[in-house]
Amino acid sequence: MTSKILFLILMSAFFFVPMILHRSRRQFMTRFYLRMTALVAARKLYRLILLILLYVFHFLYLCVHYNDIGVVASTIAFAIFFVFMDVERWLQRLHEERTPFCIAALAAVVFAFTPHLFTLAVTVSFVLLAALFYPSRIVISLWKNKADRKMLLEDTEMLIIYYY
Numbered sequence: 001m002t003s004k005i006l007f008l009i010l011m012s013a014f015f016f017v018p019m020i021l022h023r024s025r026r027q028f029m030t031r032f033y034l035r036m037t038a039l040v041a042a043r044k045l046y047r048l049i050l051l052i053l054l055y056v057f058h059f060l061y062l063c064v065h066y067n068d069i070g071v072v073a074s075t076i077a078f079a080i081f082f083v084f085m086d087v088e089r090w091l092q093r094l095h096e097e098r099t100p101f102c103i104a105a106l107a108a109v110v111f112a113f114t115p116h117l118f119t120l121a122v123t124v125s126f127v128l129l130a131a132l133f134y135p136s137r138i139v140i141s142l143w144k145n146k147a148d149r150k151m152l153l154e155d156t157e158m159l160i161i162y163y164y
Contacts, residue, residue, distance in 0.1 A: 003063035010057055014125055018132060023164055030156045033163050036135045037143050037152070043135070047087050050130045054078050054123060061119055070116030074123045081127070094131035104128055139163050 021029060035042040058075055061068070081087065094101050104124055111121035139162040142148040152159045 003060050007057075007060045007064050010053075010060065011122075014129060017129065022132060023160060025156070025160065030159070032133075033135070033156075033159055034153070036133075037139050037159070037163065043088060046130070046134070047082075047091070050126065051078075051082055054126055057122060057126070058119065061122075068116060068119070071119050073117065074119035077120055078123045078127075091127070091131045091134040092137055094128060095134045096136050101128065101131070135163055 036046065058071055062071055081090075094104060105128060108121045108124040108128065111117040111124065114121075139152070139159070142152060142162060152162070
């Protein structure tokens, strides 16, 4: 029963997290934007948390639906994604470019309605959700310049504009 509740909470994140936090001007989100922009370690931690959340989702899915073979395809897909691909580059590309984001979102919808590929749809959705809050290349390049860094620290509105 607990695993079913955790599974529902994890699935509700796809609706509530973007609705509440996307382009938010709250103080904790501003600190999040600054840390993600300034620290390579924060971006690495963010990618590792994404990986852990995907592992937790797969574990909870197997606890609820213990005979589904589709989990194998999804686990292999995100393991290949995290081991062999430059995750930071892909998250930035999904964040900045509309075409790959739309293709991945359409693929997630198709996978959701294909038998045994629900976990792959959720995996793609998690990656899209993570890309939504990943810093753009523009704000990272602005941070490297000291004058622009000072401007980003003083004006949080400009930080949010350049972040997205």
